[in-house]
Amino acid sequence: DTGVSQDPRHKITKRGQNVTFRCDPISEHNRLYWYRQTLGQGPEFLTYFQNEAQLEKSRLLSDRFSAERPKGSFSTLEIQRTEQGDSAMYLCASSLVASGRGSYNEQFFGPGTRLTVL
């Protein structure tokens, strides 16, 4: 499979629980992005990695949100002490930023993880 994959596709949890989502990007892609999409809105950027380095995390919604990409391949997004307002679709995207293509940066999205917090 050459696309971006995300696991799980759906997650139902109770308020206060921790949840972790996984994203596997396209294998040769060096950038990985996380977005959140709430009902009736477009995706909202959260954070991104260049290889294993997390270069922007100020847009994470609160200190309950954290992300890792330990070996520059797959990434995880964790939400601690979930709240009902965290219910949303969490999308992962990857891209290859190389010389001469950085300004284009077509991002390939995964199918998303839909989180429901009860």
Add this chain to the structure above:
Amino acid sequence: AQKITQTQPGMFVQEKEAVTLDCTYDTSDPSYGLFWYKQPSSGEMIFLIYQGSYDQQNATEGRYSLNFQKARKSANLVISASQLGDSAMYFCAMREGPSNSGYALNFGKGTSLLVTP
């Protein structure tokens, strides 16, 4: 700050007809990129077309074309010969600069397109 505006919450088009989905943007960056994505009910975002701010010609990809009017800051998507499978949400997005978010995308609220037989 960048802003993307899609003023059409929903659109209808008859099969085989053309449809235009509106997108206006606001940015102070001289260099930017504009994207259109399709999101069917399955949830995956599918890349359709890209227009760079310095591109001289309007982008085209098969049945998709982008009507880029730089002075008016608009980047409307035109879908020709609509098909039933085109029914989906359509999002206009702008690439942010590299200095802050590594070319992350800033999305509009989307337009829901329904193609009728």
